[in-house]
Amino acid sequence: MVTQTRRNITVFAVAAGVLFVFLYLIVLYTKTMTPVEVGGLAPDIQTKELSGESFSLQSLRGKPVLLNFFTPWCQPCIEETPDLKAFAEKYRNDIHVVMIDRGDGVGLVERYVTQYRLPASVVVLLDENNKWSGPYGVTGQPETFFITADGKVVSHLLGPLTESQMLTYAKAAGMNVEERGRTP
Structure with a gap:
């Protein structure tokens, strides 16, 4: 018993x-x-840049961030590229533009960066195992997040954006500039 x-x-x-x-x-x-929601704190992405340098999203605090998830073979991503490039060139001193590849590898990403002549101010990240899509709730591409200088996600957008849309969302994220390129 x-x-x-x-x-x-x-x-x-x-x-x-x-x-x-x-x-x-x-x-x-x-x-x-x-996944992070609009209004939440952006998860800190820690990965490698295309150049091989270590990267941490938190290191960009102090300026708003445009975070774009893409793949080099995605037709909507390719269609968005000229607008993204123009936006990055025009506002390089006012916002960080970060693109994160969703697992395609160095070769494809290097060809994309070279073919579309992305400016050096654009940080291109490699996410070899597509690890960062989950914390951001990314299910396709392109998907773009606008993040404030203190790390808060203010928008999550699906599909390609125009340069003027990027400007509107960047201002909502706290980018404080006057539009450039217009003659008075």
Whole structure:
């Protein structure tokens, strides 16, 4: 009888321990897999730039950020590229423009950057395992986020944007400039 009682207590303790671990893993998974929402703090992206340099999104604090998820073979991304390039050139001192490839590898990304002559002010990131799409809730491309100087996501946009749309959203993210290129 005592042996049966001990066995029952042991089984109950093991079952309670397994349940606790299972619930802990569910909570942990939910926290790490819940994508950022507009109004939330942008997850810190830590990866490599195309140049091989280490990158951290948090290091860009102090200026707004346009964060663009893309692939070099995506037709809407290619259609958006001239506007993104023009925006990056025009406002390079006022906003960080960061493009993050969704797992295509160095060769394809280098060809894209060269072919479309992206300015040096554009930071191009490699996400070889498409690790950063999840925390941002990215399901396609292009998808663009505008982030304030203190790291808050103010917009998440699906599909290609025009230069004027980029300007509008950048101003909403706190970019404070007058439009350039217009004659008085």
